[in-house]
Amino acid sequence: MHANAIDFEDFELLQDETCVQRIIAAKEKLGKRAVILAHHYQRADVYRHADLMGDSLKLSYLAAKTDADYLVFCGVHFMAEVADILSSPEQIAILPDLAAGCSMADMANLSKVERAWRELAEILDPDEVITPVTYINSSADLKAFCGEHGGIVCTSSNATKILQWSFAQREKVLFFPDQHLGRWSGYKLDLPLEQMPVWDFDEPMGGLTEEQIKKAKILLWKGHCSVHQMFQPQHILRFRNQHPEGLVISHPECSFEVCKASDYVGSTEFIINTIREAKAGTRWLVGTELNLVGRIAEEFKSQDKIIQFMSPMVCMCSTMARIDPQHLAWALENLVAGNVVNQIKVPVHEAKLARLTLERMLAVSK
Numbered sequence: 001m002h003a004n005a006i007d008f009e010d011f012e013l014l015q016d017e018t019c020v021q022r023i024i025a026a027k028e029k030l031g032k033r034a035v036i037l038a039h040h041y042q043r044a045d046v047y048r049h050a051d052l053m054g055d056s057l058k059l060s061y062l063a064a065k066t067d068a069d070y071l072v073f074c075g076v077h078f079m080a081e082v083a084d085i086l087s088s089p090e091q092i093a094i095l096p097d098l099a100a101g102c103s104m105a106d107m108a109n110l111s112k113v114e115r116a117w118r119e120l121a122e123i124l125d126p127d128e129v130i131t132p133v134t135y136i137n138s139s140a141d142l143k144a145f146c147g148e149h150g151g152i153v154c155t156s157s158n159a160t161k162i163l164q165w166s167f168a169q170r171e172k173v174l175f176f177p178d179q180h181l182g183r184w185s186g187y188k189l190d191l192p193l194e195q196m197p198v199w200d201f202d203e204p205m206g207g208l209t210e211e212q213i214k215k216a217k218i219l220l221w222k223g224h225c226s227v228h229q230m231f232q233p234q235h236i237l238r239f240r241n242q243h244p245e246g247l248v249i250s251h252p253e254c255s256f257e258v259c260k261a262s263d264y265v266g267s268t269e270f271i272i273n274t275i276r277e278a279k280a281g282t283r284w285l286v287g288t289e290l291n292l293v294g295r296i297a298e299e300f301k302s303q304d305k306i307i308q309f310m311s312p313m314v315c316m317c318s319t320m321a322r323i324d325p326q327h328l329a330w331a332l333e334n335l336v337a338g339n340v341v342n343q344i345k346v347p348v349h350e351a352k353l354a355r356l357t358l359e360r361m362l363a364v365s366k
């Protein structure tokens with residue numbers, strides 16, 4: 001952090017309305033030098049200030065294309081890392097609150113993945129037989145691991161295509177950290193569930209027998225999203241009983257049972273576009289984060305569409321929501337004053353390997 005940086009303490013107690021005015025003023029002063037990127041799950045009072053919005057894949061393309069000096073990322077940590085990796089070395093990625101992490105990304109780390117690779121090497125040659133595939137919801141060192149071992153990154157929009165690419169390289173896949181996205185994408189490729197066992201990273205050899213590993217097509221890391229695990233098949237059943245004409249759409253981070261019971265499954269961008277293009281008067285049950293569902297419910301009211309949230313519980317990405325108007329105002333006013341706060345900088349060697357896998361992904365998903 002810059003030595004003369006303005007302290008966050010000065011912003012902590014600012015009223016939201018004051019923050020709005022100060023964010024608008026700071027943006028005006030920064031002009032084209034700063035761009036604000038926001039994921040679809042971002043809270044409304046921050047999202048309203050975004051210049052570029054999207055799902056993880058779209059935001060990766062946008063981050064690689066923008067020529068702004070500062071990329072202020074209103075998402076979670078791994079997204080800001082991707083922006084840093086894909087932008088040029090002079091551009092600066094900023095995460096207004098460093099505590100905005102992804103609990104799923106934290107379920108895999110380099111030591112555990114390296115241990116898995118070593119354990120697998122006891123029964124096969126992983127660099128010959130296994131393509132490591134990391135969901136973009138992972139730290140940069142795991143993307144670098146994939147770069148080093150002939151692997152690739154995927155997002156929820158392109159996971160099936162990425163798996164096809166992976167199987168064209170090697171016969172098996174180690175998929176981390178989200179078991180649900182891996183399982184659903186494998187299922188779409190007609191892989192039987194028994195060929196996609198879960199790799200429990202807390203157990204020796206992932207808790208699997210040699211035979212299970214040899215038979216496996218995809219080894220699914222035992223990770224999940226704490227938000228999407230809240231959606232249950234009985235929520236869908238209740239909706240279908242009440243509204244037999246209604247349609248159900250879910251994110252592939254939901255459990256296999258929820259995805260199977262849904263009419264459509266896809267990324268946040270897919271969810272928005274599918275409902276936007278649907279017939280007027282349709283009713284939808286949506287299994288993804290609450291901020292996004294609330295936003296589209298409002299937006300599509302004018303098209304006479306009724307949009308319901310899947311769970312009776314509040315399921316929010318609470319870590320992403322840590323980026324509040326106070327943190328955004330603080331980060332922007334510091335830029336106006338010539339200070340960079342909360343820069344996300346991936347070490348050069350790691351960034352080089354991670355960039356390789358991200359660019360590989362962008363090329364495969366075109």
Ligand code: 13P
Nearest residue numbers: 055056155156267268269
């Ligand atoms: P998208 O790929 O749909 O943006 O999803 C990212 C994510 O973290 C969902 O929880």
Ligand code: SF4
Nearest residue numbers: 102103104225227317
């Ligand atoms: Fe991570 Fe889940 Fe939040 Fe997505 S919704 S960023 S997977 S914690």
